[in-house]
Amino acid sequence: MMKTLLVEDKAYIRKGLLNLLQLVESDVQVIGECESVKDAVIVANACLPDLIFLDINLTDGNAFDFLEQTQHLNFKVIFITAYEEFALKALKIGAVDYLLKPVDIKDLEVALHKVSKLPLTEQKQQINAVKSAWDNENAKLILSLHDSFQVIDLSELMFCESDKGYTSFYCSDGKKHVVSKTLKEFEAQLTLANFTRPHQSYMVNLKFIDKYDKSGVIHLKNGKKIPVSSRKKEQFVSSLLKRKSN
Incomplete structure (x- = not known):
């Protein structure tokens, strides 16, 4: 089972994602929910998740703030975003898995399948590419x-x-x-x-x-x-x- 953490600042999005995860056939086990960078860092360090659904924009920062503070941990990421204009260019450049809000169950199944097959080292390289593209896009x-x-x-x-x-x-x-x-x-x-x-x-x-x-x-x-x-x-x-x- 993949120990999974939901990091999303809106409760109704977390609830909807949790419901969808219960409907799809996967080995995901949700171990926690967070709405801020601060709480997510604490929970990630304590629970050592295998997978994190990570919202781009959180109450006290963004996804990259969280990733910088947890770079010593080993987990895979599926990004969640509502901001197509600011997010998709960077996410596509990095070729990482992402879900647009509201989350569609078919998209969820595809993302879970892809991330489960992807080596951790390869995804970290992809995320570094996203970070670089993101910084350039938002400067x-x-x-x-x-x-x-x-x-x-x-x-x-x-x-x-x-x-x-x-x-x-x-x-x-x-x-x-x-x-x-x-x-x-x-x-x-x-x-x-x-x-x-x-x-x-x-x-x-x-x-x-x-x-x-x-x-x-x-x-x-x-x-x-x-x-x-x-x-x-x-x-x-x-x-x-x-x-x-x-």
Whole structure:
């Protein structure tokens, strides 16, 4: 039996996947479920799974954060993603097995069959290719402005602010770009590029944070102050401490 861990931040996706795994003919034994990088690292180290269904985007980081912290362990991976635009290019380049949400039972059966036959060393090579492609794919953000396309280096983007259907992008060189799209449309890619969403109206690049007042205010290195909503404080602090430890 393959000891299997489900790492997915949405409970209904985990439940659906668990139900499908009970329907397919396989030697999978689910030993645990996690919704964050932090919890998944703890469980993986304790339980030593043979296979992990791994969501790309988690509550406190992404799949590659988890893989970096568990690279000493030996397990196979089937990625799960809802973000076709940002995930599929990298996953296809690496030729790794992946499932799109909502998970289809036939796709699940195919992925299980492939991963069961694949040597562990070969899959690790594939995942390294995915990581490299992923870093290249998510290093830039292309904004469609009124009369041009603006390319932004995400490492130089300090924060984004959303207001009434528009999103403003503030760069470290002082430039500001405004697009007529909501912040939600950029959240997936920005989260994967080390941004956090401490408030409904803001996403912040963790590298530009100078300090955080426990009263609920972020101070950026340029002096800008950004509020942290009460319901997002715990998640934000977790993301901040995680970056500090890396």
